[in-house]
Amino acid sequence: MPPTSNPTLRQRRLGAELRKLRERAGLTATQAAAHLGVNQARVSMIETGRTPVSADRVRATARAYTCTDDSLVDALAAMTGRRTRGWWEGYREHLPVGLIDLAELEHHATALRVAVVIHIPGLLQTTDHTRALFNQAVPPLRQYEIEHRVTHRIKRQGILHRDNPPTYSAVIHECALRMGYGGPPTVRAQLRHLLDMSELEHVTVRVIPFGSDSFPGTGQSVDYVAGAVPQLDTVQLDTHHGCEFLDAEAQLAKYRFVLDRMETSALKSTASRDLIHSIAKDI
Template sequence: MPVRNTATARQLRLGAELRKLREQAGVSSTEAGRLLGTSQAQISNIEASRVGVSGDRVRAMARNYDCTDAAFIEALAEMAGERKRGWWEEYRETLPESLLALSEVEHHATALRVAQAITVPGLLQTPEHARTIFREFVPSLPPHAVEYRVSHRIKRQVILFRDEPPRYTAIIHEAALRMRFGGPETAAAQLAHLLSMSERPNVTVIAIPFTATSFPVSGHGVDYFHGAVPQLDTVNIDAAHGGQLIDQTASLERFRTMLNRMEEVALNPTKSRDLMHRIAKDI
């Protein structure tokens, strides 16, 4: 296969997982090449995502590395079979690579859990709320860059309206619900949209009130993307300097635990909607 100019987030993840399987099996890249009937250089290229690999070869590599997790192997083989790039590619020349990677991982997630303490989660934002957020970036973004980001954010939201949409759970602190980004009119419209989205069967919105006696938090917004199998889960840390994708096993477990604790201290969906209605009346 020809050498790639750029690799997508999923292609990079596939290569990383194949390397992890090989290393866990204690197989050198030279031996892996011999077992597969190819060279050490080809194995290195596959693991670095410089070249593609077929689903059949992924299955063969997994067998060579004594992996017996059939669901995991098939999930990797399916990733190998992806050839068509997604809608986010139209933004490749205008947005940071981290936003393209976020879109790709999000698009393929089987379920999503997010937590935000200051802003409404991106998939639940109105265009004007998003525009206000992007206008406040430091250093400032030029107007056209703001609009590119708003457009990209709204297109990401399509996953919640698919024929078979992923399950989406948003954990939002009361502070984020009370922030009046863009002024009263924009804030009121954002709350109304949030209430409307919370009624969708695939969307759960729960709020952590100021009265909560605990609040497990990492300091940044957290997006947890469930993969086809748990080994392919991914976390995105929404920091001021940009997003960061994390897939280390220990880190995934830590963020799962943190989100579980957040859900435990949050109000149930009905009480969360009641809180949002009360806040809306105050605007």
């Protein structure tokens, strides 16, 4: 397969996982190339995601690296081939690459856990709420840039409405529910939508109220995206410079702990819906 100059997050992750297997086997790139019957440059291209590989090549590589985790190997083999021509590819020339990567990551997720403090989670936002947020972007966005971002975010929400959707668990601080983005009509519609989404069997919404005696974490929004196996989980953080993706084992463990603690601090689902309904009535 010919190399690609702009590998997707999924292709880069596959290469990174193959590099981890090589390093655990104690092999240098040169030694690995000798085992696999290729040159060192090809090993490097595979590990950076720039050269797509076949499922057979992944399995052969895992054997050469003495990996005996069949579940992981199967999951890596399923990630092979050229990039998926998902709907998000139509936005590649219009949006930052991190947003394209996020849509692809969510598309392949088996479960999602989200914690937010200031904003409603993106997958639970209304169109008007989303547009109000992007109108506040710094530096300001042009109108066509706002519309690209709005339609991209709304299309991302399709994963919650497809057949066999991933489970989705959101912890939202009361602060986010009381922010006035877009004005009272937009806020009321957003809260009603949040209530409707929380009724879906695979969606859980829980609120950390003002007055809670504990609040773990730093207040940073966290998206935890579960892969086919735990080793392929990813954390996505929103930053002022764009999306940041983390996948080191220690990082994943840290954010699982933070999310567990935040869920412990939150109200149960029924009490959370009651609070959301009360706030909507008061607006």
